[in-house]
Structures are given as C-alpha cells and as structure tokens.
Amino acid sequence: MERTLSIIKPDGVAKNVIGEVIKRFETAGIKIAAMKMIQLTKVQAQGFYAVHKERPFFGSLTDFMTSGPIVVMVLEGEDVIAKNRKLMGATNFEEAEEGTIRKDYATDIEKNVVHGSDAPETAAFEIGYFFNDLEIQKR
Numbered sequence: 449m450e451r452t453l454s455i456i457k458p459d460g461v462a463k464n465v466i467g468e469v470i471k472r473f474e475t476a477g478i479k480i481a482a483m484k485m486i487q488l489t490k491v492q493a494q495g496f497y498a499v500h501k502e503r504p505f506f507g508s509l510t511d512f513m514t515s516g517p518i519v520v521m522v523l524e525g526e527d528v529i530a531k532n533r534k535l536m537g538a539t540n541f542e543e544a545e546e547g548t549i550r551k552d553y554a555t556d557i558e559k560n561v562v563h564g565s566d567a568p569e570t571a572a573f574e575i576g577y578f579f580n581d582l583e584i585q586k587r
C-alpha cells in the first residue's frame with residue numbers, strides 16, 4: 449500500500465470541482481486517508497515548492513497557490529502515486545490525455561487544478577508538510 453499527497457489548487461476550488469476530482473479518485477479505487485481545506489501563506493507555499501525556487505515561474509506559482517483556499521488530501525492505495533499522476537494528466541493541460549482532470553478543467557500551465565506527488569520521497573515530504581500521523585487514517 450502506498451500514499452501520496454493530492455492538492456486541489458485554488459483554481460479547482462474556485463471552479464467548484466472538488467467533488468468531481470474526489471469522485472475520480474474514488475471511482476479509481478483510491479481511498480482518502482486525510483483531508484482538509486486551508487489557505488496557504490506565501491512562506492508556506494514557498495516551502496512546499498522549494499524544489500522549484502530557481503525556476504522562472506516560482507514567484508507566480510507561489511502567488512497563485514496562496515490566492516484562495518486549497519484542499520489537501522492524503523490518498524492511499526496500490527501504486528497510488530502513479531495512478532494519481534495518470535488521473536491528473538500532464539502538467540501542461542494542452543499535452544494532457546483526454547479524460548484527465550487537467551485536460552478537462554485546467555486554465556493554463558500554472559492553473560492546472562491539481563497537484564500530486566511524483567515519487568515516494570516527495571510524497572513522504574509533502575504528506576509530512578501538511579499532516580501529522582494522528583491526522584491520517586488507515587483505510
């Protein structure tokens with residue numbers, strides 16, 4: 449069993465697709481082990497995306513991520529990191545496969561509705577960034 453961190457970004461919350469995104473996870477057999485709605489500060493967004501701090505889009509991305517509430521979730525299931533990435537689609541929604549969350553709901557390369565950890569090490573860091581052990585259920 450594997451865990452990953454999922455975020456419904458401010459654009460996804462604003463577009464009222466929280467339920468739609470969660471439905472796709474549940475339909476795929478993925479279980480939600482933790483969930484909360486929060487609004488990040490700039491410093492918290494910078495810490496979360498620290499791996500991207502030298503990238504040209506870092507300032508804009510961290511502004512966007514603080515622009516409204518987000519939904520953070522721990523997802524659990526077999527091979528859930530890869531499964532979630534597949535449901536999300538490519539970073540750039542124009543390159544995303546048909547039927548993926550980003551293809552269906554993204555606005556541009558930045559406002560792409562969802563975040564999902566890309567590897568076990570990043571999942572461990574990202575889950576720990578938002579949740580302690582007591583907040584994560586065994587599903």
Ligand code: UDP
Nearest residue numbers: 505509538539557558559560562563564566
């Ligand atoms: N992003 C952006 N411009 C880019 C590349 C990425 O604004 O040229 C944003 C986008 O919101 C993306 C996030 O930065 O989801 C993190 O980028 P990453 O390459 O890690 O993509 P992801 O893992 O989210 O698909």
